[in-house]
Amino acid sequence: MKVKAVKSNKKIILLxxxxxxxxxxxxxxxxxxGINYKSNGIKTYAVITKxxxxxxxxxxxxxxxxxxxxEAEGKVIEGRLGTYVAGMNEGQxxxxxxxxxxxxxxxxxKGMFLIPVILYIVSAVMLLFIIPPxxxxxxxxxxxxxxxxxxxxxxxxxxxxxxxxxxx
Numbered sequence: 001m002k003v004k005a006v007k008s009n010k011k012i013i014l015l016x017x018x019x020x021x022x023x024x025x026x027x028x029x030x031x032x033x034g035i036n037y038k039s040n041g042i043k044t045y046a047v048i049t050k051x052x053x054x055x056x057x058x059x060x061x062x063x064x065x066x067x068x069x070x071e072a073e074g075k076v077i078e079g080r081l082g083t084y085v086a087g088m089n090e091g092q093x094x095x096x097x098x099x100x101x102x103x104x105x106x107x108x109x110k111g112m113f114l115i116p117v118i119l120y121i122v123s124a125v126m127l128l129f130i131i132p133p134x135x136x137x138x139x140x141x142x143x144x145x146x147x148x149x150x151x152x153x154x155x156x157x158x159x160x161x162x163x164x165x166x167x168x
Contacts, residue, residue, distance in 0.1 A: 009136070009137060010137065012133065013137075016129065017127075020126040020127050023122055023123040023126070027115070027119035027123070028116070030116040030119070031113065031116040033107075037099075037109075038097070041099055041106075042072070042098055042100055043096070043109055044071070044095075044096060045070065045094065046093070047068060047092070048066055048067070048089065049068060049069045050066075050067040050090060051064055051067070051084070051088060051090055052064065052065040052067075064088075065084075066083065067079065067080055068094065070098075070106075072103035075103065079104060081094070081108055082107065082108070083108035085108075085110075094109075095108070095110055096108060096109050097109045
């Protein structure tokens with residue numbers, strides 16, 4: 001029974017580590033993208049022209065596609081925003097950032113760094129949860145190694161002398 005628990009712990013630890021690594025990579029990608037838009041993008045405001053609501057009856061999932069229109073370098077640009085926030089309405093003005101060399105490349109300017117921060121925090125919490133099982137696995141592996149390779153010594157302790165410069 002104990003062997004199955006150890007194997008199960010190893011699988012859980014591996015799964016949490018891989019999941020945390022995926023979160024960190026995705027958060028890093030989003031952070032780099034946000035930094036790129038923040039440093040190279042031009043901030044402007046767009047008007048929401050249409051919000052499409054898509055309902056999937058099989059799993060009751062609802063998605064929103066937000067379409068916006070804005071002016072960039074004397075041209076009117078229209079496109080899908082890629083972000084929906086509860087409370088968005090048609091005709092509402094929202095902040096965006098677009099790339100000067102390609103105004104069709106734009107993103108919602110609010111909360112660009114919120115999701116990466118949340119993903120980093122979730123990854124840190126996941127990694128904190130695997131510390132106790134790892135300590136337990138290390139303790140058990142040391143004990144098992146001692147049981148298989150160690151020697152049994154029977155002794156009688158006659159005297160103990162504690163010295164200040166020696167630690168046990």
